[in-house]
Amino acid sequence: MTHEIWEDKDRTKLRDNRKVFKLFREGLEPLIQEGRLGCVLLQFPYFFLSNRDNFDYLQRCRDSLAGVDAVVEFRNRSWVKERTFE
Numbered sequence: 001m002t003h004e005i006w007e008d009k010d011r012t013k014l015r016d017n018r019k020v021f022k023l024f025r026e027g028l029e030p031l032i033q034e035g036r037l038g039c040v041l042l043q044f045p046y047f048f049l050s051n052r053d054n055f056d057y058l059q060r061c062r063d064s065l066a067g068v069d070a071v072v073e074f075r076n077r078s079w080v081k082e083r084t085f086e
Helices: 018-033 052-064
Strands: 040-043 070-073
Touching (some): 018 052
Parallel strands (some): 040 070
């Protein structure tokens, strides 16, 4: 969900990972029900740059994990800007 996100080797077209997120979210349900889930870490590779497509992908991640606290680890400094923190 955070590393195998591109359809092509040139990293120009993002995959539709909705099914994967749905299955992952369902797998979290026992932890959520027991109050044992702190958060989910979304850890992206260094080549996940700050751009419109990737920002939109982050929004889809957030939507797919509705009701679950998520934290993000960016490994590329292009994300260190005000918009990211908003």
